[in-house]
Amino acid sequence: xxxxxxxxxxxxxxxxxxxxxxxxxxxxxxxxxxxxxxxxxxxxxxxxxxxxxxxxxxxxxxxxxxxxxxxxxxxxxxxxxxxxxxxxxxxxxxxxxxxxxxx
Numbered sequence: 001x002x003x004x005x006x007x008x009x010x011x012x013x014x015x016x017x018x019x020x021x022x023x024x025x026x027x028x029x030x031x032x033x034x035x036x037x038x039x040x041x042x043x044x045x046x047x048x049x050x051x052x053x054x055x056x057x058x059x060x061x062x063x064x065x066x067x068x069x070x071x072x073x074x075x076x077x078x079x080x081x082x083x084x085x086x087x088x089x090x091x092x093x094x095x096x097x098x099x100x101x102x103x
Contacts, residue, residue: 009046013039037063040092044068047086054083059100061087066094074100 041063048056059072068087074080084098 005046005050008049009042012045012049013042033065036092037065040066040068040090043090044087044093047090048083051082051086054079054086059083063093066092067097068093068095069097069099071099072101073103075103077102 041061044061044063045056048054048059048061055073055075058074059070062069062071068090070083070087074083080098080100080102083100084096087093087096087098
C-alpha cells in the first residue's frame with residue numbers, strides 16, 4: 001500500500017512538472033515560487049488520494065503564490081469541508097479558496 005501511494009505521488013509530481021515545464025507565468029515573481037506552488041498542488045492532491053472520504057479525481061487543485069483553489073464537485077458538504085481541511089494542512093498553504101459544488 002505504501003509503495004502504491006509513493007508511486008502515485010511520484011507520478012503526480014512528474015505529470016505536474018511535465019505539464020507545466022520550468023516556465024514562470026501567471027504573474028509569479030520567480031521560478032522558485034512557481035516550483036513551490038507546484039509542490040503545494042502535488043502535496044494537496046496526494047492528501048486527497050490518501051484520504052478515502054475525498055474523491056481526488058473530481059477535484060481540481062491550482063496554487064498561485066501559496067493560495068490553493070479547489071474546483072470541481074463534492075458528493076456532500078462533509079466531503080467539501082474535508083477537502084478544504086486537508087488542503088489547509090499542507091505546508092506552504094497561505095489560504096484556500098473552496099469553490100467545490102455539491103452534487
